[in-house]
Amino acid sequence: MQVRVLEADFSSLKPHWAENKEFAQLYNAASICPAILEPYLVKVMTAAKKVLPAKFEKMHEDVRVFTLQEMQHCKQHILFNKMIRTAYPDIEPFEKAYAADYERFLKTRSLQFNVAYSEGFEAMSAIPTTCFFEDFDDYWAGSDPRAETLWKWHLAEEYEHREVMHDLYAALYGRGPIAYAYRIYGFFFATWHINKYISAIGKLLLAKDRENMNADELAASKAREKVIGKLALKHALRHLRKIISPFYDPSKRQPPRGVMEILAVSNPVVPLPGAFAA
Ligand SMILES: [Fe+2]
Numbered sequence: 001m002q003v004r005v006l007e008a009d010f011s012s013l014k015p016h017w018a019e020n021k022e023f024a025q026l027y028n029a030a031s032i033c034p035a036i037l038e039p040y041l042v043k044v045m046t047a048a049k050k051v052l053p054a055k056f057e058k059m060h061e062d063v064r065v066f067t068l069q070e071m072q073h074c075k076q077h078i079l080f081n082k083m084i085r086t087a088y089p090d091i092e093p094f095e096k097a098y099a100a101d102y103e104r105f106l107k108t109r110s111l112q113f114n115v116a117y118s119e120g121f122e123a124m125s126a127i128p129t130t131c132f133f134e135d136f137d138d139y140w141a142g143s144d145p146r147a148e149t150l151w152k153w154h155l156a157e158e159y160e161h162r163e164v165m166h167d168l169y170a171a172l173y174g175r176g177p178i179a180y181a182y183r184i185y186g187f188f189f190a191t192w193h194i195n196k197y198i199s200a201i202g203k204l205l206l207a208k209d210r211e212n213m214n215a216d217e218l219a220a221s222k223a224r225e226k227v228i229g230k231l232a233l234k235h236a237l238r239h240l241r242k243i244i245s246p247f248y249d250p251s252k253r254q255p256p257r258g259v260m261e262i263l264a265v266s267n268p269v270v271p272l273p274g275a276f277a278a
């Protein structure tokens with residue numbers, strides 16, 4: 001693992017950065033998540049590192065790089081999200097409520113809860129990662145390369161995180177039945193909690209865009225949204241089966257097409273090499 005600094009300038013990017021505006025808006029909503037979740041992850045990892053026995057030397061180093069990567073991710077998503085908030089200021093109450101939840105988790109919930117939540121988030125990120133690399137080529141072809149580069153750089157590094165988080169959870173809480181049950185609880189809770197906010201923000205963005213549409217435009221917009229929603233869940237069941245298995249081992253996963261090429265780049269610039277559909 002290594003820290004890669006993305007060189008991108010989102011200052012002139014507009015919320016409709018894709019020809020398929022619903023695609024852009026649904027992933028604008030998703031981009032709110034890392035800007036708020038990843039600072040929380042960094043705090044959880046820092047607390048976990050403090051209680052992780054020194055004998056786990058490699059894990060200590062992986063956690064250190066993991067937190068530095070997350071800091072780069074949220075920094076870039078905060079820059080990216082500026083244009084969304086400027087155009088759609090109504091998302092702010094959702095962002096505040098979402099951030100307040102994480103403050104509350106850190107203050108009132110156990111470290112095991114917070115580590116299980118973080119592990120659940122990292123495990124779940126396998127689902128969008130596969131779609132972004134393998135199923136969205138047509139959408140990327142009609143998109144601003146800055147958005148594609150941001151997501152692919154971020155999700156390629158997330159691919160490395162699943163193993164670190166899972167090993168950390170096991171090092172702290174073991175692999176017995178109670179640790180397993182709590183991990184599964186963390187996974188489902190994190191998935192529900194994150195999707196609650198992403199989906200509320202996505203609905204708000206699309207509703208604003210649809211305010212002046214006529215009946216035909218509205219029907220076409222809803223049809224495009226449906227196709228994107230179906231694609232987003234295409235790999236969910238396959239990943240879910242692996243994640244909920246007591247024998248789940250993210251070190252045995254296969255990288256989606258194109259992930260390793262991005263991980264081979266030290267400091268990506270826009271556009272990423274090989275990031276576009278042929
Ligand atoms: Fe991240």
Ligand SMILES: [Fe+2]
Nearest residue numbers: 070122158161
């Ligand atoms: Fe991560």
